[in-house]
Amino acid sequence: xxxxxxxxxxxxxxxxxxxxxxxxxxxxxxxxxxxxxxxxxxxxxxxxxxxxxxxxxxxxxxxxxxxxxxxxxxxxxxxxxxxxxxxxxxxxxxxxxxxxxxxxxxxxxxxxxxxxxxxxxxxxxxxxxxxxxxxxxxxxxxxxxxxxxxxxxxxxxxxxxxxxxxxxxxxxxxxxxxxxxxxxxxxxxxxxxxxxxxxxxxxxxxxxxxxxxxxxxxxxxxxxxxxxxxxxxxxxxxxxxxxxxxxxxxxxxxxxxxxxxxxxxxxxxxxxxxxxxxxxxxxxxxxxxxxxxxxxxxxxxxxxxxxxxxxxxxxxxxxxxxxxxxxxxxxxxxxxxxxxxxxxxxxxxxxxxxxxxxxxxxxxxxxxxxxxxxxxxxxxxxxxxxxxxxxxxxxxxxxxxxxxxxxxxxxxxxxxxxxxxxxxxxxxxxxxxxxxxxxxxxxxxxxxxxxxxxxxxxxxxxxxxxxxxxxxxxxxxxxxxxxxxxxxxxxxxxxxxxxxxxxxxxxxxxxxxxxxxxxxxxxxxxxxxxxxxxxxxxxxxxxxxx
Amino acid sequence: xxxxxxxxxxxxxxxxxxxxxxxxxxxxxxxxxxxxxxxxxxxxxxxxxxxxxxxxxxxxxxxxxxxxxxxxxxxxxxxxxxxxxxxxxxxxxxxxxxxxxxxxxxxxxxxxxxxxxxxxxxxxxxxxxxxxxxxxxxxxxxxxxxxxxxxxxxxxxxxxxxxxxxxxxxxxxxxxxxxxxxxxxxxxxxxxxxxxxxxxxxxxxxxxxxxxxxxxxxxxxxxxxxxxxxxxxxxxxxxxxxxxxxxxxxxxxxxxxxxxxxxxxxxxxxxxxxxxxxxxxxxxxxxxxxxxxxxxxxxxx
Numbered sequence: 001x002x003x004x005x006x007x008x009x010x011x012x013x014x015x016x017x018x019x020x021x022x023x024x025x026x027x028x029x030x031x032x033x034x035x036x037x038x039x040x041x042x043x044x045x046x047x048x049x050x051x052x053x054x055x056x057x058x059x060x061x062x063x064x065x066x067x068x069x070x071x072x073x074x075x076x077x078x079x080x081x082x083x084x085x086x087x088x089x090x091x092x093x094x095x096x097x098x099x100x101x102x103x104x105x106x107x108x109x110x111x112x113x114x115x116x117x118x119x120x121x122x123x124x125x126x127x128x129x130x131x132x133x134x135x136x137x138x139x140x141x142x143x144x145x146x147x148x149x150x151x152x153x154x155x156x157x158x159x160x161x162x163x164x165x166x167x168x169x170x171x172x173x174x175x176x177x178x179x180x181x182x183x184x185x186x187x188x189x190x191x192x193x194x195x196x197x198x199x200x201x202x203x204x205x206x207x208x209x210x211x212x213x214x215x216x217x218x219x220x221x222x223x224x225x226x227x228x229x230x231x232x233x234x235x236x237x238x239x240x241x242x243x244x245x246x247x248x249x250x251x252x253x254x255x256x257x258x259x260x261x262x263x264x265x266x267x268x269x270x271x272x273x274x275x276x277x278x279x280x281x282x283x284x285x286x287x288x289x290x291x292x293x294x295x296x297x298x299x300x301x302x303x304x305x306x307x308x309x310x311x312x313x314x315x316x317x318x319x320x321x322x323x324x325x326x327x328x329x330x331x332x333x334x335x336x337x338x339x340x341x342x343x344x345x346x347x348x349x350x351x352x353x354x355x356x357x358x359x360x361x362x363x364x365x366x367x368x369x370x371x372x373x374x375x376x377x378x379x380x381x382x383x384x385x386x387x388x389x390x391x392x393x394x395x396x397x398x399x400x401x402x403x404x405x406x407x408x409x410x411x412x413x414x415x416x417x418x419x420x421x422x423x424x425x426x427x428x429x430x431x432x433x434x435x436x437x438x439x440x441x442x443x444x445x446x447x448x449x450x451x452x453x454x455x456x457x458x459x460x461x462x463x464x465x466x467x468x469x470x471x472x473x474x475x476x477x478x479x480x481x482x483x484x485x486x487x488x489x490x491x492x493x494x495x496x497x498x499x500x501x502x503x504x505x506x507x508x509x510x511x512x513x514x515x516x517x518x519x520x521x522x523x524x525x526x527x528x529x530x531x532x533x534x535x536x537x538x539x540x541x542x543x544x545x546x
Numbered sequence: 547x548x549x550x551x552x553x554x555x556x557x558x559x560x561x562x563x564x565x566x567x568x569x570x571x572x573x574x575x576x577x578x579x580x581x582x583x584x585x586x587x588x589x590x591x592x593x594x595x596x597x598x599x600x601x602x603x604x605x606x607x608x609x610x611x612x613x614x615x616x617x618x619x620x621x622x623x624x625x626x627x628x629x630x631x632x633x634x635x636x637x638x639x640x641x642x643x644x645x646x647x648x649x650x651x652x653x654x655x656x657x658x659x660x661x662x663x664x665x666x667x668x669x670x671x672x673x674x675x676x677x678x679x680x681x682x683x684x685x686x687x688x689x690x691x692x693x694x695x696x697x698x699x700x701x702x703x704x705x706x707x708x709x710x711x712x713x714x715x716x717x718x719x720x721x722x723x724x725x726x727x728x729x730x731x732x733x734x735x736x737x738x739x740x741x742x743x744x745x746x747x748x749x750x751x752x753x754x755x756x757x758x759x760x761x762x763x764x765x766x767x768x769x770x771x772x773x774x775x776x777x778x779x780x781x782x783x784x785x786x787x788x789x790x791x792x793x794x795x796x797x798x799x800x801x802x803x804x805x806x807x808x809x810x811x812x813x814x815x816x817x818x819x820x821x822x823x824x825x826x827x828x829x830x831x832x833x834x835x836x837x838x839x840x841x842x843x844x845x846x847x
Contacts, residue, residue, distance in 0.1 A: 045704075045793075049803065052578075052622040059576055059583075132586035135576050140584055190624050209623075209633055210795035211705070244704055244793040252691050252703035253793075259704075391806070423569025423579045423808050462585035463573055 036235045040545040042526065044538075045244040045253055047264030049391075053193035054204060054213070056176045057129050060138025062286075062442060062535070065175040066263070069537040070215055070239060071112075072178035072198035075103055075122070076169050077225040078444060078533040082341040084169045085226040088117060088179055088199065089157075098164030098488050105155040109223045111181035113197045117223075119151030119158075124182035126159075134189070141451075142171035164486040166493050170445030173534045199223050201234040201541040215239040221541075229528055229542035236543060251521070254279070260526050260545070261538070265519040267328045267396045273521055280522045282538070284531030285515030287339050288443040289452060290332045291397070293404075293511040296435050298458070298471030301366070301382060308508035310360035311384070311436075314411035316352040320403040321514060324396045329514040335449060335501050337515050339536070342446040342494045344501040350511065357411045366412070375412030383414045386436040389425040393438060400513070401438070430464040437469050440516050444534050446497040450481040453504050470509040477503050549825040556821040557612055557814060561605055564810045572597055574621035574807040595621060608814075617818070618811040622804070627815040630800060635819065637796035641788070642781040644712065645719035646774065652724035657731045657766060658758060661739065671732070678725030683787040687718045691791075705794040715792040719784050723777050727770045735766035768839055775827040782820050 048063035056064040056072070075089040089103040109117040126149045129139040145165045152158050159168070171177060184197035195204040201224075202215040216238040224231050242259060244250045250262045251269045265273075265281070273279045301307045321331050332338065334345035361367070366375040366382050375382040388401060398419070405415040415436070420428060428434055441448055451457055455478050457468030477500055484496035504510060518536050522529060529543040564571075569579060575591045576583040583591075592598045596607060611618060617627035660671035694714060695703035705711045738744060739762050747757050785798030797816050804812035 049578075049806075052574075052807070053624070059578060059581065061578060132584055132590050135583060135587050135591065137576055137581045137583045137587075140587070141582055193624060208795070209630070210799050211793075242704075242793065245799075246791045246793070248688055249691060249703050249791050249793060252695050256695055256699060256703055258702050258706065422806060423573070424567065426573075426579045427568030427570075461582045462588040463576060463581045463583055464570060465582050467582075 036230075036528065036542075036544040037546060038235050038544070039237050041238045041240055042236050042261065042540060042543065042545060043240040043242060043259040044540075045242045045250050045259040045262045047245060047247060047250055047262070049245075050210060050243045053189075054207065055180065055189075055192050055196040056178060057125075057134055057136050057139050057180070058189065058193060060136060060140075060176040065535055066537050067213060067241060068175040068178055068196070068198075069200075069532060069539055070202045070241070071200040071204055071218075072175065072180060072196060073200050073223055073225070074175065074178050074534070075105075075172045077227065078170070078173050079227045080533050082339065082533065084173060087173075087225040088223055092169070094488055098166075098486065099161045101159040101161070101168060102152065103157045103159070105157065106223055107155060109199055110220065111184070111197050111199055112203045112218050112220075113181050113183055115181045115183045115197075117179065117199060118154050119149075119156055121182045122157040122179060123149040123151060124185060125177075125179050128180075128185050129177065136176075138174075139176040142167075142174065142177055164488065166485055166488050167445050167447030167450075170443075170447060173444050175535060175537060201539075202239060205238070210243060212243065213241040215241060224541060225532075227533070229530075234541050234543070236540060236545065239540060254521055254523065257523070260523045261529065262521050263518075263538070265521050266394055267325045269521070270328045270519055271326045278524050280524055280526075282520040282522060282529065282531060284518045284520065284536040284538070285337055285339055286440075286442045286518050286536045287337050287445070287534070288448040288516070289441040290334060290337055291438060291440055291513045291516050292332075292335065293513065294437050294439065294470040295509055295511070296432075296437070296469065296471055297507075297509055298473070299432065299435070301364075301377075301384075302435055304364050305508055306360045306364040307366065307382075310357040310364065310366075310411065311408060311413060312350060312508050312511050313353045313360065314357035314413060315404040315407040315511070317350065317404065317511065317513060318352065320400045320407075324400050324403065325514070328519065329517055332512045332514050333505070334512055335452070335504050335510060336446060336497075339515070339533075340446055342497045342501075344498040344505075345512070346502065346505050349505050349508070352407075354407075354411050361412060369412060372414075373409070373412065374414040381414055382412055383416060384408075384435040385416050385418065385433060387418045387420050387425050387428040387434050388438065389422055390419050391422040392425075392440060394517070397438070426465065429469060430460060430466075434469075438513075439467075439469055441467065442516060442535055446494070447485065449497060449500055449504075450485055453500065453509070454478055454481045470504075472504060472507065472509050474503065474507065549829075552825055553818060553821055554609075556817050557609065558605075560814045560817045561608055561810075564808065564813055565601065567808075569808040571595070571621055571808040571810050574809045575624075578622070578807050591621075612818075617815045620804075620809055620812045622807050622809045623812070627811045630812060631797075631815050631819055634795060634797045634800045634816075637794055638782070638785050638789070638798060640712070641715055641719065641785060641794065641796065642778060644716045645723065645781055645784075646777060648716055648720035649723035649727055649777070650770075652720060653727035653731055653770065654763070654767075656724065656728040657735055658763075660732060661735055661758060661762075671728070675725045675729045675732075678721050679723075679729065680725070681722050683718055683722070683784045684791065686721060687714070687788060687791045690714045690718060703792070705792055711792075711794075715788045715794060718788050718792075719781055722784075723780065726777070727773060730773060731766045731770045734769055735762055738762035738765035741765075764838060768835060771831055771835055771838065775824060775831045778827050779820070779824050782823075 051064045056068040076084050077087045079085050090106050092103045094101050128134050129136050129143050145161045147162050148160045150158050181197035201221045203218050205214045205216045207213045217234050219233050221233040247266050253259045254262045295302045295308045333347045333350050334343045336343035366377045368376040370376050408415050451467045453472045455473045458471050460466040480496050480500040484493050487493040525546050527544050532539050572591045573579050573581045660668050691703045694700045701713045702711050786802050789796040789798040801816040
């Protein structure tokens with residue numbers, strides 16, 4: 001029942017080693033043969049928004065995670081197979097009732113300000129995430145069930161939970177829950193935002209707004225995660241982390257040698273770069289949910305499952321993906337990213353069948369057609385409002401939506417695409433003014449399903465945000481997700497999540513498109529860079545320049 | 547006084563427009579739109595920035611602090627707006643001043659070149675100007691990068707902190723403005739050359755070049771000079787695009803990211819600085835016009 005499993009492992013494994021494998025694609029010697037060279041500064045160009053605070057505890061978004069990966073570390077990590085592995089914590093145990101977790105910390109680790117990593121430091125970090133003054137969003141949500149953290153001894157931290165949380169380890173592996181120096185946190189939000197202090201392979205030296213963050217090597221680095229290529233300090237002298245928002249400029253800068261690595265590589269650039277023998281691609285799809293259209297089942301016309309199925313059958317996603325992403329993205333039919341071992345997919349539900357779509361609409365009472373060719377019911381046109389965030393959807397994806405809009409029109413759907421900036425887009429969602437939406441969600445592990453499809457997720461947070469955009473309100477799904485969340489046994493948990501995914505797919509609440517795309521291009525001079533198995537952020541702890 | 551009214555009106559407009567557009571500014575402080583922060587955190591931020599007050603009270607407080615020259619603090623960046631602006635202004639100013647300078651040089655060159663030549667030269671010049679003034683910045687920037695960075699490797703495609711990094715962004719900003727300036731200048735140059743004083747100057751033995759450089763250009767420059775203050779406003783708008791494409795720090799990029807997250811104090815700050823510069827430049831161009839054109843100085847108003 002898990003057709004995705006073997007493929008997903010293969011994808012991630014490929015991603016992780018592609019820097020190695022592809023750089024040696026011709027008859028070049030294996031990088032290992034020459035061995036890593038010490039020294040040199042790597043220049044990274046990020047197309048993500050510049051963070052407003054470098055401490056990922058504050059707020060908590062992907063741009064912060066990208067940078068934090070270079071200088072902060074978490075209690076645990078996740079390897080290429082999706083298994084949780086030791087990092088700052090050497091080992092851990094959980095009580096039978098699932099309410100008490102004990103983490104044994106790695107010995108002899110110090111933060112770059114000299115503060116030792118101990119159980120009190122871990123307690124201070126969880127307290128920091130839970131303190132409203134920190135203004136945390138992502139991290140605060142992830143430790144919602146943690147009621148207290150106490151030091152059993154110097155190197156043993158005991159977490160007490162209000163209810164069992166099978167996602168605790170996955171949550172703690174994320175950069176938004178990284179462990180920072182308590183002395184650093186005490187400096188206050190302004191100063192800590194400028195230069196958070198961690199245990200990572202690099203240290204924040206300076207941050208020139210709108211330009212770059214300069215990172216230098218942590219010479220005393222000892223705390224590599226269990227799947228790292230080597231122990232001890234990084235080979236690079238440092239990283240110049242630049243912010244280059246424009247996709248074409250970023251690629252031009254890479255071609256001219258101004259920078260060594262770029263992220264957010266768009267499909268057209270990937271295709272251009274394919275022929276180059278001086279560039280290597282690193283494909284590291286993000287964990288959590290796939291990119292998918294969510295069909296708002298809370299209001300008409302999508303409160304009728306037949307209309308939802310009719311829409312899904314009316315659009316030819318496969319053709320649109322292959323023509324617009326030019327082979328750089330693979331079609332998904334799962335709610336979960338292919339890197340998630342628990343991902344369950346069912347292709348048969350998403351085949352393109354306009355005829356069946358028409359019949360379903362007839363059945364649902366949308367049987368009349370108006371002068372423009374759109375279906376009507378009681379004189380009302382079958383209109384779908386589709387707000388699109390220009391911040392979250394890349395140009396290729398917006399073109400894809402336009403193509404789907406044209407497909408759906410053939411069957412009689414009047415899809416109204418609205419291109420909005422991020423704040424207006426969230427406002428439209430908060431006001432329930434949407435029938436269709438594409439809202440990516442990144443989180444380590446299948447617990448993202450609870451956030452996205454549990455009926456609790458329909459109630460907006462105090463800020464107005466809610467995650468269950470499909471407005472799935474099904475007691476059976478709720479029960480499965482609650483049970484999975486309380487089940488520590490891996491196999492049992494996975495099968496519960498698979499059942500929940502099957503229910504979501506069969507209810508036609510979502511139309512999966514592809515993994516959250518996360519492509520990097522690297523100069524062939526860069527070796528042994530990899531993406532972490534957690535949120536697929538790049539790590540340069542093992543990287544070296546030739 | 548007029549300058550003060552311009553600034554007050556700008557501040558008021560920004561205050562209300564930023565509150566009319568969708569989006570909760572409290573989220574700017576909580577990790578941007580879509581924040582899922584706790585109730586306590588959201589309330590703390592609302593209290594801290596006074597969003598819990600009625601709009602009129604918020605407006606009053608905002609205007610009073612502006613009177614005290616206090617621009618407030620950024621919601622998102624947790625820094626005084628003044629600090630953020632001080633960091634951003636130099637980059638944009640260098641870009642704008644250089645672009646204006648290059649635009650003037652290009653425009654004068656283009657105008658003189660055409661006035662010498664035949665009708666065909668004038669036609670070509672005319673077309674060139676219209677095309678140049680209509681070029682969108684993003685298109686021009688992309689072409690310049692493709693030609694001069696990717697193909698020829700003469701200049702870096704992104705800011706490098708060296709003068710060579712300035713070339714492409716400056717040219718991108720200068721070309722459309724040069725088109726505008728040249729169009730305006732050429733018309734008045736032709737008028738000046740047709741004027742009686744030109745004939746008499748030639749009769750006194752002035753060379754053709756001398757006539758243009760010493761006498762006619764002065765007339766031609768006047769309307770273009772008046773355009774320069776306007777051009778500066780246009781440059782600030784162009785800076786949003788050019789700074790983003792060439793990855794240069796500056797006011798334009800500050801404005802763009804502030805608008806994205808509804809960081810109202812920063813938006814207000816950028817608009818006020820732009821308005822202030824516009825006011826100053828208008829005063830300066832007026833003064834320079836008086837210097838160049840004795841009629842305005844003597845006649846006065």
